[in-house]
Amino acid sequence: MKFIDEFRDRELARGLAAAIGQAAQPQRDYHFMEFCGGHTHAIARYGVSDLLPANVRMIHGPGCPVCVLPIGRIDMAIRLAMDEGVILCSYGDPLRVPASGGLSLLRAKAALGGSGEIRMIYSGADALCLAQQNPQRQVVFFAIGFETTTPPTAVVIRQARALGLKNFSVLCCHVLTPAAIASILESPEVRQWGSVRLDGFIGPAHVSTIIGSRPYEFFAAEYRKPVVIAGFEPLDVMQAVLMLIAQVNAGRAVVENEFARAVTREGNRKAQQLVAEVFELRRSFAWRGLGELPYSALRIRREFADFDAERRFPISYEAVPDHPACECGAVLRGARRPQDCRIFGSVCTPENPVGSCMVSSEGACAAHYSFGRFADAAVAP
Amino acid sequence: MCLALPCRVVDLLPGEQAMVDIAGVGKQISLALVDEVAVGDYVIVHVGYALTRLDPDEAEKTLALFAELGVAAAQEPTAWSR
Numbered sequence: 325m326k327f328i329d330e331f332r333d334r335e336l337a338r339g340l341a342a343a344i345g346q347a348a349q350p351q352r353d354y355h356f357m358e359f360c361g362g363h364t365h366a367i368a369r370y371g372v373s374d375l376l377p378a379n380v381r382m383i384h385g386p387g388c389p390v391c392v393l394p395i396g397r398i399d400m401a402i403r404l405a406m407d408e409g410v411i412l413c414s415y416g417d418p419l420r421v422p423a424s425g426g427l428s429l430l431r432a433k434a435a436l437g438g439s440g441e442i443r444m445i446y447s448g449a450d451a452l453c454l455a456q457q458n459p460q461r462q463v464v465f466f467a468i469g470f471e472t473t474t475p476p477t478a479v480v481i482r483q484a485r486a487l488g489l490k491n492f493s494v495l496c497c498h499v500l501t502p503a504a505i506a507s508i509l510e511s512p513e514v515r516q517w518g519s520v521r522l523d524g525f526i527g528p529a530h531v532s533t534i535i536g537s538r539p540y541e542f543f544a545a546e547y548r549k550p551v552v553i554a555g556f557e558p559l560d561v562m563q564a565v566l567m568l569i570a571q572v573n574a575g576r577a578v579v580e581n582e583f584a585r586a587v588t589r590e591g592n593r594k595a596q597q598l599v600a601e602v603f604e605l606r607r608s609f610a611w612r613g614l615g616e617l618p619y620s621a622l623r624i625r626r627e628f629a630d631f632d633a634e635r636r637f638p639i640s641y642e643a644v645p646d647h648p649a650c651e652c653g654a655v656l657r658g659a660r661r662p663q664d665c666r667i668f669g670s671v672c673t674p675e676n677p678v679g680s681c682m683v684s685s686e687g688a689c690a691a692h693y694s695f696g697r698f699a700d701a702a703v704a705p
Numbered sequence: 706m707c708l709a710l711p712c713r714v715v716d717l718l719p720g721e722q723a724m725v726d727i728a729g730v731g732k733q734i735s736l737a738l739v740d741e742v743a744v745g746d747y748v749i750v751h752v753g754y755a756l757t758r759l760d761p762d763e764a765e766k767t768l769a770l771f772a773e774l775g776v777a778a779a780q781e782p783t784a785w786s787r
Contacts, residue, residue: 325710325728326713327764328710328711330764330768333771335775336768336771336775339771339772339775339776339778339779342779343774343775345778361706361707362707362708388706415706415752447752447753447754448752450753469707470706472707472756473706473707473751473752475754476735476738476753479735528707529707530709530749530751533756534757556707556708563767563770563771563774566774582767584760584763584767585759585761585763585767586749586757586759586760587757592738592739592756592757594738595738595756686706686708
C-alpha cells in the first residue's frame, strides 16, 4: 500500500541502522521512551531494537488506551449491559480486558441471557445506527482512546443531538496524551529514584495529527527532554531515534517532527474545535498504572448531558485493585520490562491475559510476547 | 488502538462522506473532521473518520532523507572516531 510499503523498505532500514550506529557515541547510553502503543508494536514486530546499538535502549510508554483503562471503567460498561439492559457498543480492543469477578466484556457478552447486549463496532457511527434501528432500546457507546479517537466521538454526539435521539448515550473514557507524559516525567521513578532514565521521547503519530506538535514544546523546554514526533512505520521510528541521538549529542532539547507528511505544528483545528464544543476537562481520572491524574481526561459538557451515560444511568466509577502479581503498572511507567514480570508468558498470555498490557496488540507485554520473547531465550551456541 | 491507514479518496458522497480505496477494498468513511478533500487525495483513516490529509511532497522528502542518510552512513567512517 502506498505510504506504507515505502516506509518498511529493507535497504533504507539498513542504511538508517548504519547511520544510527555511527551517530551513537560508544561512551554514552541513550534511553528513549516511545510513548505510543503503535510505536511499541512497530518496534517489536519489525525487530527495530535488534537494529539499534546495545547502548540505545527503547522504553515502552503508557500510550495504549486499552492498557491504561482501569478495571473500574470496564466494570461500568459491563454493569450497563448486565444491570441496565442496554446495548453496549465497544471497539474491539477493550473486549478482552480483565474486569472484576473474573469477567471481561467478552465473557459478560457470553453470559448475558437477559435483555442486555454487548456488540463490537468499528466506528462510533455504527453505534449511532444501532440506536436508530432500535428505538425501543437504550444504546451506549463505550468511548475510549486518546486524542485520535476523541474527535470521531464528538462528531457522533453532535449527530445524535441533531437527530434528536433519546436512546443514545456515551460512556466517555477519553484521555489526554500530554497529561500522561507529564505524569511519567513527574513520577518518582524518573525524578527521585532515577531508576528510569529518559533522554528523550518519540512523540505520537496519529494523536499529533489532531493536537499538532505544539503541546510537546512545554516538555522540551521545561524538562529539557527532546521530543521527535514519528509515524508508526519502522523507518519512521528509526529516523526518530537517529534524530533523538543527534539532539542528545548536541545537548539540545527541542520538538522535531519526523511525521511531516501528516503532522503540522497547529494540528487539525477543525477537530480540535469539535472536541472543545462537546467535551470539557475532568478534574481527575484514574489511569491504570499511573493512578489518579488531575485534568487528564475528558467528560461530556453539560450542554450535551442528555448523551452522557454517566448522567443517564445510575453508575459511578469504583476503584478496583489490579491483580497482585500483575506488573502492568510498572510496565506502563517504563519502570519494568514485560519479561521482568513473573507471570509474563506463563500465567499471563494474549489468550488469557491477566493484565491489560497483554490484551491489545499494542500493549508492551503482548508486543513482546508475540514478537520479542524468543530473542530472550537462551539457545545452544 | 490509534491504528489508522492512509487511504485514497475515490469518490465524494453526500453528507460529508467519501468512498476510499484501502488496498483494493472500498469503504465508506466520514470527512467530518477535514476540509477541502478532493478525489485522488490520500487521507489517514481511523475508526471510519479521515483525521488528516497526507502531504505527498513531505512523504517524498522524508523518504529521500532516509536514503541520503543511509548512503552517507555507508560511505563515511564513524563520525566520532575521526
